Amino acid sequence: MNSELPKAVVLLSGGLDSATTLAMALGEGFACHALSFDYGQRHLFELQAAGKVARAMGVGEHRIVRIDLSAGGGFGRSALTDRIAVPKDRPDSGGIPVTYVPARNTIFLAIALGYAEVVGAFDLFIGVNAVDYSGYPDCRGEFIRAFEKLANLATAAGAEGRGVFRVHTPLLEMSKAQIIRKGLELGVDYSLTHSCYDPDPEGLACGHCDSCRLRRAGFAAAGAPDPLPYRKT
Amino acid sequence: MNSELPKAVVLLSGGLDSATTLAMALGEGFACHALSFDYGQRHLFELQAAGKVARAMGVGEHRIVRIDLSAGGGFGRSALTDRIAVPKDRPDSGGIPVTYVPARNTIFLAIALGYAEVVGAFDLFIGVNAVDYSGYPDCRGEFIRAFEKLANLATAAGAEGRGVFRVHTPLLEMSKAQIIRKGLELGVDYSLTHSCYDPDPEGLACGHCDSCRLRRAGFAAAGAPDPLPYRKT
Numbered sequence: 001m002n003s004e005l006p007k008a009v010v011l012l013s014g015g016l017d018s019a020t021t022l023a024m025a026l027g028e029g030f031a032c033h034a035l036s037f038d039y040g041q042r043h044l045f046e047l048q049a050a051g052k053v054a055r056a057m058g059v060g061e062h063r064i065v066r067i068d069l070s071a072g073g074g075f076g077r078s079a080l081t082d083r084i085a086v087p088k089d090r091p092d093s094g095g096i097p098v099t100y101v102p103a104r105n106t107i108f109l110a111i112a113l114g115y116a117e118v119v120g121a122f123d124l125f126i127g128v129n130a131v132d133y134s135g136y137p138d139c140r141g142e143f144i145r146a147f148e149k150l151a152n153l154a155t156a157a158g159a160e161g162r163g164v165f166r167v168h169t170p171l172l173e174m175s176k177a178q179i180i181r182k183g184l185e186l187g188v189d190y191s192l193t194h195s196c197y198d199p200d201p202e203g204l205a206c207g208h209c210d211s212c213r214l215r216r217a218g219f220a221a222a223g224a225p226d227p228l229p230y231r232k233t
Numbered sequence: 234m235n236s237e238l239p240k241a242v243v244l245l246s247g248g249l250d251s252a253t254t255l256a257m258a259l260g261e262g263f264a265c266h267a268l269s270f271d272y273g274q275r276h277l278f279e280l281q282a283a284g285k286v287a288r289a290m291g292v293g294e295h296r297i298v299r300i301d302l303s304a305g306g307g308f309g310r311s312a313l314t315d316r317i318a319v320p321k322d323r324p325d326s327g328g329i330p331v332t333y334v335p336a337r338n339t340i341f342l343a344i345a346l347g348y349a350e351v352v353g354a355f356d357l358f359i360g361v362n363a364v365d366y367s368g369y370p371d372c373r374g375e376f377i378r379a380f381e382k383l384a385n386l387a388t389a390a391g392a393e394g395r396g397v398f399r400v401h402t403p404l405l406e407m408s409k410a411q412i413i414r415k416g417l418e419l420g421v422d423y424s425l426t427h428s429c430y431d432p433d434p435e436g437l438a439c440g441h442c443d444s445c446r447l448r449r450a451g452f453a454a455a456g457a458p459d460p461l462p463y464r465k466t
Binding site for chain 1: 280298299301307335337338340343346350370371373376379380382383384386387389391408
């Protein structure tokens with residue numbers, strides 16, 4: 001990692017969006033520290049994918065922080081962490097889906113902020129976007145701006161004026177197809193990414209959960225083949 | 234726990250301030266869920282104290298969330314989590330002390346927010362105060378207000394208007410002596426609490442770190458005996 005470059009902390013889930021966000025942060029000239037969470041999600045394929053993506057992109061440091069946000073850990077009650085059925089082929093209702101994990105992005109950004117302060121970064125990247133929003137309150141620009149304000153009050157680095165924390169959301173206004181086109185342009189290897197909420201025991205994507213549906217429609221609209229295999233059901 | 238009462242989540246460290254905060258939350262008529270963190274702090278006496286305080290006060294639920302904020306976990310670089318000497322008998326410099334853990338209260342409040350959303354609470358209590366501030370940026374009222382704003386944007390409960398999150402800081406403007414007098418009035422058993430940054434292997438408080446000094450001066454100013462034994466050095 002070039003020590004002359006400004007540092008950034010990039011939240012990396014292992015999915016298509018965060019891989020693209022990482023590529024964009026690197027493209028903007030940041031020396032990137034990637035941060036992933038083992039938060040009690042039902043499957044760990046996305047963490048494996050995060051590791052592959054981080055290695056393939058030559059990230060300087062990739063940290064995985066363990067924090068149990070499942071119901072077992074006293075938290076979740078979400079289809080991502082608990083034994084609740086993942087909805088399939090559901091119409092867009094506009095409501096908050098059962099895959100919502102309470103305060104997840106607030107918790108992730110708070111930890112990213114602490115990590116940033118430790119490594120001397122003032123730039124955080126998170127791959128939230130309007131399509132992914134699909135009912136998640138903590139994927140909106142309004143939420144991000146409020147967090148940015150908080151970050152500068154919350155830290156020694158901010159309080160002492162050593163720098164100004166910024167939360168970058170380069171995907172916020174992009175469609176899935178635009179994200180995919182941008183990633184392909186930057187050389188993202190999407191075969192390394194994992195997006196499915198409900199993979200089979202071998203990690204094969206289901207093709208029908210909200211996340212798979214958005215991904216497949218995105219590749220179709222981008223006119224590019226999705227390199228991921230899907231299970232046949 | 235009376236299910237008719239409004240619920241609150243109270244951050245409980247096991248120290249004097251958070252025990253008093255819990256007593257005040259109970260006194261205001263909230264059914265309290267206590268939340269503590271095993272965050273890689275050098276000693277676990279404060280977690281044991283938190284358990285004793287929660288039991289003594291008849292809290293409905295006491296959760297301990299594990300999250301490694303030490304340097305080993307990729308975080309800290311604080312005298313509370315790492316092998317850095319805890320400063321003793323230091324003059325009040327106004328600077329940010331080495332016991333500062335980057336973004337700690339942001340992380341704790343973020344997790345408390347997720348927990349609150351799960352249990353259906355809209356009220357969070359945290360025992361920050363102007364004396365404890367002693368250089369910590371995340372103990373200021375300005376920080377708390379920014380977090381409160383964030384909380385209502387970050388959550389499904391807030392976004393859907395099911396309630397308004399409030400972060401209560403009843404100690405914010407109180408001196409240590411006032412806090413102790415208030416706690417004694419409410420029946421807090423301060424012999425159960427633990428405040429020292431640098432206890433000996435048996436858990437005896439040092440009497441000289443910032444936290445012990447504030448505590449001892451507080452009891453002296455309140456005209457009450459501190460029920461804690463201190464080690465003789």
